[in-house]
Amino acid sequence: MSPTGANDSASSLHEIRTGLTDRGCKSTxxxxxxxxxxxxxxxxxxxxxxxxxxxxxxQLRYFVKVVETGNITRASESMNVAQTALGQQIRHLEESLGxxxxxxxxxxxxxxxxxxxLHRHALAILGSVEEARRDVMARGAARREVVNLxxxxxxxxxxxxxxxxxxxxxxxxxSFRVVEELSFILIDALLRGELDIAFAYEFxxxxxxxxxxxxxxxxxxxxxxxxxxxxxSIPFEEAIRTDLALVSDRDIVWRLIHxxxxxxxxxxxxxFEVQSMPAIKTLVARGAATSVVPYxxxxxxxxxxxxxxxxxxxxxxxxxxxxxxxxxxxxxxHEAALLALLxxxxxxxxxxxxxxxxxxxxxxxxxxxxxxx
Numbered sequence: 457m458s459p460t461g462a463n464d465s466a467s468s469l470h471e472i473r474t475g476l477t478d479r480g481c482k483s484t485x486x487x488x489x490x491x492x493x494x495x496x497x498x499x500x501x502x503x504x505x506x507x508x509x510x511x512x513x514x515q516l517r518y519f520v521k522v523v524e525t526g527n528i529t530r531a532s533e534s535m536n537v538a539q540t541a542l543g544q545q546i547r548h549l550e551e552s553l554g555x556x557x558x559x560x561x562x563x564x565x566x567x568x569x570x571x572x573x574l575h576r577h578a579l580a581i582l583g584s585v586e587e588a589r590r591d592v593m594a595r596g597a598a599r600r601e602v603v604n605l606x607x608x609x610x611x612x613x614x615x616x617x618x619x620x621x622x623x624x625x626x627x628x629x630x631s632f633r634v635v636e637e638l639s640f641i642l643i644d645a646l647l648r649g650e651l652d653i654a655f656a657y658e659f660x661x662x663x664x665x666x667x668x669x670x671x672x673x674x675x676x677x678x679x680x681x682x683x684x685x686x687x688x689s690i691p692f693e694e695a696i697r698t699d700l701a702l703v704s705d706r707d708i709v710w711r712l713i714h715x716x717x718x719x720x721x722x723x724x725x726x727x728f729e730v731q732s733m734p735a736i737k738t739l740v741a742r743g744a745a746t747s748v749v750p751y752x753x754x755x756x757x758x759x760x761x762x763x764x765x766x767x768x769x770x771x772x773x774x775x776x777x778x779x780x781x782x783x784x785x786x787x788x789x790h791e792a793a794l795l796a797l798l799x800x801x802x803x804x805x806x807x808x809x810x811x812x813x814x815x816x817x818x819x820x821x822x823x824x825x826x827x828x829x
Contacts, residue, residue: 513585515549516578518542519557523575524648527564586649587786600631601789606642606654607634609733610752611777614808619801627793638731640706646780652788653798654780657708666783670802670819674812675709675773676765678754680743689769692716699727701736701745709748712773737763748773751812767812777805779819795819 521531522542532539550557557571567575590601607616616634623632635645639656646654647662657673677695679686696717702710717724728745730736733753739745740754741762748768757763779798788794799819806813 515545518545520578602631604633604652606651610750611655612636614752615801615805627790629790639708656780657775657777664783667778667780669776669817671777671806672814672816675748677768678740678763678765679746686764686766689767691770692768695768696724698746701728701739701747702726704731708775751809
């Protein structure tokens with residue numbers, strides 16, 4: 457390319473990025489970023505200036521959220537941002553980079569090849585920013601390291617308060633922020649970067665997600681205190697004929713029941729689909745429904761005589777508790793003490809489950825090559 461052609465290309469690039477016109481340069485970029493800049497035409501720009509002006513963390517967060525949800529509407533709702541504002545930021549990102557990042561269609565969105573590249577870098581950038589924030593805050597004189605921990609309702613019921621008290625007593629340098637939710641909601645939150653660790657009865661083989669199996673737990677059939685269907689145990693075929701109240705088809709218990717029924721060619725009578733464990737327990741206690749739940753969810757109601765429970769046979773239903781964590785997550789400042797505490801609490805959780813829980817793994821420090829410095 458001739459020198460003149462090179463100058464013309466640089467000038468065009470400058471006009472696209474800064475709004476330069478033949479009437480003159482509207483930017484003050486020449487002071488720091490141009491090799492030479494005199495209206496009406498610029499000769500060249502240093503590329504770091506272009507990146508700084510065209511990419512910001514808010515745009516990256518919006519972009520990542522849209523990719524995660526697969527839909528701009530859902531992304532705007534989850535971030536509490538107006539859909540038009542979010543869509544505008546994505547368009548600005550595409551225009552400033554000069555590439556198409558997303559393909560919009562009736563089912564939502566899909567990534568283009570440049571979009572996949574940006575998504576990979578965006579995750580790394582946002583992860584580094586979060587690591588820096590945590591590191592700085594944890595080393596502040598009056599600040600403690602915050603650990604965002606997700607637990608299921610049954611885990612919270614059996615060891616939640618004890619875990620918080622033990623952490624305050626043994627590791628004063630950390631503060632737990634506990635989120636109690638169903639397993640699939642916790643996994644989604646972990647993948648969005650909203651949780652650091654999730655104890656969930658769910659394992660999804662997704663890139664970047666590391667899981668350690670900890671406890672195998674047997675599920676129980678529950679009914680109101682006056683129920684006549686319960687004995688020492690109940691056959692699976694009989695249990696699924698009753699008026700079941702279950703969470704949803706994304707819940708691990710729902711899938712275990714329907715998978716077992718499918719293998720036997722049996723229908724499942726789901727009378728109530730309720731994404732609320734307190735509501736399910738109320739229906740069961742009133743005798744309006746039965747359910748299949750872990751012991752921890754109904755331990756208090758069983759002790760109060762409001763609900764009765766028994767194991768399921770032919771087949772029994774079991775689920776596995778996993779410690780879920782992003783494999784590229786940075787190590788905690790108090791990593792060793794934190795994991796030792798969690799390991800001890802898992803042992804206590806299995807004890808509280810009684811004959812329905814069995815420890816099958818340990819909470820151990822990650823291998824050196826897996827941990828971030």
